[in-house]
Amino acid sequence: MTAAGSDSIYDRDLDKSPANFSQMSPLSFIERTAAIYPARTAVVYGTLRRNWAQTYDRVRKLASALAGRGIGKGDTVAVIAANIPEMFECHFGVPMCGAVLNAINTRLDAEAIGFILNHAEAKLLIVDPEFADLAERAVAITGRAIEIIDILDPSFAGGRRVGAKTYDALLAEGIADFRWERPADEWDAISLNYTSGTTGDPKGVVYHHRGAYLNAIGNILTWSMANHPVYLWTLPMFHCNGWCFPWTIAAAAGTSVCLRAVRVDIVYGLIQREKVTHFCGAPIVLNLLAHAPAELKAGIDHSVKVMTAGAAPPAAVIEAMEALGFEITHAYGLTETYGPAVVCAWHDEWDALEISEKARLKARQGVRYSVLDGLMVADPETLEPVPHDGETMGEIFFRGNNVMRGYLKNPSSTHKAFAGGWFHSGDLAVTHADGYIEIKDRSKDIIISGGENISSIEVESVLYRHPAVMEAAIVARPDEKWGETPCAFVGLKDGSSVTEKDLIDFCRANMAHYKAPKTVVFGPLPKTSTGKIQKYLLREKARAL
Incomplete structure (x- = not known):
């Protein structure tokens, strides 16, 4: 049988079937890792250690329990939590039942969270005790009866119960051998992340399974990440789903080292004790670590890779971090691009440069991820690329599978963002002679x-x-x-x-x-x-x- 309008021999009797095609989803990563490395450590949190078999059982119980409550495709499950194991589990358990995960920024006020819960039509809210008061106020603002599930964290002394059921009790409703299925279409929504934009209420950015799958793999390729990385959660998982690293760590059969708050003593202690190999964060995290007391920095005898995004870290911070054996990678992206989609890819010949010159090069945003199809700096009206002279400014444009589906319930903003077949970032940059881009200003302020x-x-x-x-x-x-x-x-x-x-x-x-x-x-x-x-x-x- 030939495709309509095609006489090609390659379109005859060579059709998709379950044997040669499946929908991409990052949920497949945890299934594979749990089968191959069941006894390897998946999650560390204080004295808690769980292997991949235990973690897989828990996420299937979560999915099963949600499905048993009638939550499925097109339903939103919101979470307000720190970087604790339950937040990690929700990145798998929620979409396993077909629902959409909405990990909410814990730094927002109750009014903003109330808007998000209503706009996303959240069916369930899972809450870390640290944010119980915030969650209770936000739900009251919605004017709706949203069921709250409390996470009980024995290591956290504060907080209180605001829901009728605990997270562990919810898991007890499910079964570990729950037979979840991949999405019928990899274009289906997997998560929802809100960005404040420049005006008015937050905009809901919709991710699909295909984009999450590819960006998770893109993280591995960008960082040359070997099997079994030990990843420290200094980056909030509510930031673009932790830049897709929950799924990345599952794909690489790594270990997620969770922590409630970024404190230099705890971070350095975990780096040494758990032999952390990778972590991400804003330049402020690097600055805190670089200026920590000397006694905390002592004893690190292994290489640690650090990915930072946002404002470029100062040369002095890069120099101090690299003196400790930390290898800095500068990345760039937006909520709409699943987090980082551009990286300042390093060249070996740059290693011999002076620190100030290395810092100048590392301050550039760089080139596209391996899984991003297109990146350019161009005139925002004509979409004509600017010359590679390091001086002519234009807007940064993205194109590819790791660009959002669009803004939830906001077709006008979606249409505007995708005008001309490219995603308009709103960031202004130049392109250097070697093709690396560098942000010069933000048109959206x-x-x-x-x-x-x-x-x-x-x-x-x-x-x-x-x-x-x-x-x-x-x-x-x-x-x-x-x-x-x-x-x-x-x-x-x-x-x-x-x-x-x-x-x-x-x-x-x-x-x-x-x-x-x-x-x-x-x-x-x-x-x-x-x-x-x-x-x-x-x-x-x-x-x-």
Whole structure:
């Protein structure tokens, strides 16, 4: 039988069948690893250690229990949790029953989480005790009766029960030999992640099984990751599903070393005790480790690979980390690209360069992942690529399987993001002669602070609510610790008086604390002849502060 309109001999009687085609899904990774390496350690958390057979049993019980409650394809299961084993398990158990995992940023306020729960139409909410109060307030804001499942963590002294059932009791409803199936279509949604964007409510970014599968493998290829890596969870799993690393670690039959909070003493202790080989994080994590007391750094006698994304780490931090035997890889991506999809691929001949030159090269965002089909810097209107001169700026565009399906319930934003057959990042960059790209500015005025995206417009809208504020603008100010922090330029109403602390406290009372400005500068704001605030001048002032 020939394909319609084709006379090719290769289209005759050579059809897809169960023998030669299956839908891609990262869920297949845990099935394989549990069968081949059942006794190898899968998860470490304090004194808890579970092997891959035990972990596979638990995720199948979770899937079975959810299915038994009628949760399946197209249903959303939300999780608010730190990097603990249950969060890792949810990356497999939730999609195994066909549902969609919504791992929620624990740093958001109750109002934002309430919006997310309603927008995603969450059927169930699994909650870490550390965030019980936050979850309870968020559910109350939804106005809906969302069932809450409590994770009981014996190692966490605080928190309280807010749900009717515990996570372990939920697992007890399921069976370990649950016969889950791959998605009928690899295009089916596997997870939902929210990005604040630049205006209004968060946008829901939908991932599919195919993209998650490929980006998980892309992480292995990008890092030349051998079998059985020991991965430390310094990167939140709510960030783009931990940049797809829950699935990566399953594919590589590695070990997930979980931890509730990033503290330098705990991190260094785990690196030494568990012989950690890989970890990810924003530059602030590297900065904390580089400036830790010397006694904590002593005794590391093995190589550790570190992937960082966001603002490029300063040369001094790279030098300090590499002196400890840490090998830094700089990556770049967005929530819409499953996390990192661009990497500053290293060349052996660069090893002989001075640290300052190495840092300059490593600061570039780089080239596309092996699994990304297309990357270019181009004119945002014509999509004509810019010359490779390191000077001409354009917008960064992505194309490939590891680009989101689109924005949930937001067809206009999806259509705009994919105009011309490319994903429009909104980030401005140049392309160097060797084809490596380097970000120069963010057209959406997003501030990346400690790995978190902060919308300048969101902060400005809060400032404008203060009775003394006439006008306000937020720009990024370079910060050695956080990479960038919000800097507010404020013009006051005639006769009004307010201090920097007053405005910062006002913002902290009306939004997530990390979004509040760290600096406030008073005075008239520069404007164009049409009255538009000239943010590029404010950025220059912020850099000079």
